[in-house]
Amino acid sequence: MKYKAFLIKYAEIGIKGKNRYVFEDALCDRVAEKLAKVADGFEVVREQGRLKVNCPDVYDYDEAIEQMKKVFGVYEICPAYVIEDASWDSLTKGVGEYVGERYRNTPHTFKVEARRSDKSYPITSPQICADMGEYILNNFSEFKVNVHNPEILLYVEIRNYAYVYSDKVKGLGGMPVGANGHAMLLLSGGIDSPVAGYMVSKRGVTIDAVYFHAPPYTSERAKQKVVDLARLISVYTGPIRLHVVNFTDIQLAIIDKCPRDELTIIMRRYMMRIAEHFAYEKKCQALITGESIGQVASQTPQSLIATNAVCTLPVYRPLIAFDKQDIVDIAEKINTYETSIQPYEDCCTIFVAKHPVTKPYLNIIERSEKKLTGTIEALVEKAINETEIIEVSE
Numbered sequence: 001m002k003y004k005a006f007l008i009k010y011a012e013i014g015i016k017g018k019n020r021y022v023f024e025d026a027l028c029d030r031v032a033e034k035l036a037k038v039a040d041g042f043e044v045v046r047e048q049g050r051l052k053v054n055c056p057d058v059y060d061y062d063e064a065i066e067q068m069k070k071v072f073g074v075y076e077i078c079p080a081y082v083i084e085d086a087s088w089d090s091l092t093k094g095v096g097e098y099v100g101e102r103y104r105n106t107p108h109t110f111k112v113e114a115r116r117s118d119k120s121y122p123i124t125s126p127q128i129c130a131d132m133g134e135y136i137l138n139n140f141s142e143f144k145v146n147v148h149n150p151e152i153l154l155y156v157e158i159r160n161y162a163y164v165y166s167d168k169v170k171g172l173g174g175m176p177v178g179a180n181g182h183a184m185l186l187l188s189g190g191i192d193s194p195v196a197g198y199m200v201s202k203r204g205v206t207i208d209a210v211y212f213h214a215p216p217y218t219s220e221r222a223k224q225k226v227v228d229l230a231r232l233i234s235v236y237t238g239p240i241r242l243h244v245v246n247f248t249d250i251q252l253a254i255i256d257k258c259p260r261d262e263l264t265i266i267m268r269r270y271m272m273r274i275a276e277h278f279a280y281e282k283k284c285q286a287l288i289t290g291e292s293i294g295q296v297a298s299q300t301p302q303s304l305i306a307t308n309a310v311c312t313l314p315v316y317r318p319l320i321a322f323d324k325q326d327i328v329d330i331a332e333k334i335n336t337y338e339t340s341i342q343p344y345e346d347c348c349t350i351f352v353a354k355h356p357v358t359k360p361y362l363n364i365i366e367r368s369e370k371k372l373t374g375t376i377e378a379l380v381e382k383a384i385n386e387t388e389i390i391e392v393s394e
């Protein structure tokens with residue numbers, strides 16, 4: 001059957017008090033942006049506790065569903081039959097048309113679930129269920145009631161308009177991007193950081209990213225892999241401004257002046273500092289990393305103290321307590337895994353010590369870093385000034 005409308009249910013944004021408009025507006029915009037890829041003429045409007053999508057005459061139903069399934073904040077998508085006038089006669093007529101068209105003479109057991117957000121509507125929800133059930137039984141002899149285990153749950157909702165639907169497609173949940181501020185993702189070519197960006201974005205946070213590369217030690221292909229990953233997550237997060245920082249001279253200076261076993265930690269501290277520079281520049285409220293306790297030497301609790309100590313913004317580490325396999329499962333689901341496992345070198349690994357410190361003392365790291373004073377400032381400034389910004393979108 002051809003649907004002229006979808007009802008979209010959202011989960012958490014319904015409970016946000018005064019902020020509710022911000023959330024609903026963001027969700028309307030995100031859904032409209034996705035549907036614009038399917039066809040012209042979709043219209044997304046608020047409808048008492050739901051969103052309503054008015055569809056154009058011609059569009060691809062499956063494609064529309066697929067697009068809406070990629071919008072954070074969408075809890076359920078319900079292809080709906082809209083009944084403009086909710087008088088009982090017109091309601092029964094509409095429900096009859098829906099059932100006739102959707103189920104065409106096939107026998108089914110059913111139950112009606114009614115909901116009335118318009119409390120001035122003269123019939124209570126239980127009464128709508130009972131009367132509509134009776135109406136269907138009287139008009140569709142192939143239908144039987146089963147209140148405990150029906151094949152079809154027929155939803156009738158009285159809002160600004162009345163709606164009838166029986167199909168529900170699960171969305172991603174979360175909150176619409178744009179509803180909860182802005183953060184800067186440290187995006188490497190690995191498995192973890194794209195997943196971390198996806199997860200924070202799912203809470204409604206807009207995302208930009210920073211990638212550190214070390215040419216000629218890391219290749220153009222390694223950089224392209226990160227651009228590809230940014231593009232893959234941008235399907236969910238929306239457009240990402242990817243800052244590509246040339247980290248080579250900073251790394252070489254650290255190798256030159258600091259103990260080799262502290263290289264990774266000191267390098268990570270400079271990454272955080274530079275990422276934070278761009279975070280402030282882009283008015284972000286946080287950094288995001290893919291760190292997870294104990295995964296590698298630079299992610300032991302002590303190493304995290306040393307890395308965190310240079311940050312003034314909060315660092316969101318959504319994977320901090322995740323096992324690797326759980327991260328891989330999400331990477332597969334969001335389609336980044338195959339790209340992440342392509343074997344291109346990362347700037348973190350090329351000069352890495354055989355036995356990096358796993359329990360760095362902050363005071364020792366800070367003392368080692370002092371040896372960079374006088375050299376590093378100009379290198380950091382140059383790296384920042386020469387950063388390439390790539391606008392990435394799906």
Ligand code: ATP
Pocket residue numbers: 185186187188189190191192193194210211212213271288289290291295296298299346347348
């Ligand atoms: P990932 O799979 O995300 O690369 P990882 O297990 O390789 O993670 P590390 O190399 O220790 O872990 O990096 C930890 C985090 O630091 C990454 O998740 C990412 O957020 C950030 N990071 C590491 N290398 C880079 C890089 N070259 N550019 C930007 N961010 C980086």
Ligand code: MG
Pocket residue numbers: 188189190346348
């Ligand atoms: Mg990495």
